[in-house]
Amino acid sequence: TLEDAEATVTINGQARVFAYSTQITLHTGDNPITILVTAPNGAQKSYTLTITKPGPPMRPASVKTETEENATTTAVTVSQALSPNGDGINDVLAVAGIENYPSNSLSVINSKGVQVATITNYNNQTNAFDGHSQSGTAQPAGTYFYLLQYKDGKETVSKSGYFVLKY
Numbered sequence: 001t002l003e004d005a006e007a008t009v010t011i012n013g014q015a016r017v018f019a020y021s022t023q024i025t026l027h028t029g030d031n032p033i034t035i036l037v038t039a040p041n042g043a044q045k046s047y048t049l050t051i052t053k054p055g056p057p058m059r060p061a062s063v064k065t066e067t068e069e070n071a072t073t074t075a076v077t078v079s080q081a082l083s084p085n086g087d088g089i090n091d092v093l094a095v096a097g098i099e100n101y102p103s104n105s106l107s108v109i110n111s112k113g114v115q116v117a118t119i120t121n122y123n124n125q126t127n128a129f130d131g132h133s134q135s136g137t138a139q140p141a142g143t144y145f146y147l148l149q150y151k152d153g154k155e156t157v158s159k160s161g162y163f164v165l166k167y
Helices: none
Strands: 008-011 014-016 029-038 044-053 062-064 072-074 104-109 115-120 142-152 155-165
Antiparallel strands (some): 008 014, 029 044, 062 072
């Protein structure tokens, strides 16, 4: 919404009238959107908004383990985005491939180093991190860290990283 009705907005090089603007087509991957606001006195302010559109869901890859020639291991990857806003997209922290390793544990740590949740037998559906602590408190938006441990045969595999929680 423009504060001054005399100001103009250009999005990706095209002048826009908000009540009649067309939609912006998003392609898979990063979509940088350049917004230029021009005040009636000619002063300009430029913004760049990058919207990342995920591609189609990927099937977990199977790879041969080094120790057993005939055994296969499914890749396990943790999403880097969580937006529990009820739209059905990234409402829980997705862990691709975890269904193949039901004996697992996921710990979530906030940016201050406080563990906010530990979930055993993580399954992306009924037992998943949805932005709430163990006590049920909604966590603030920001960067969180995880430690995922799961059993692959007799071996315990540990993965750690971060994700962004945004509402």
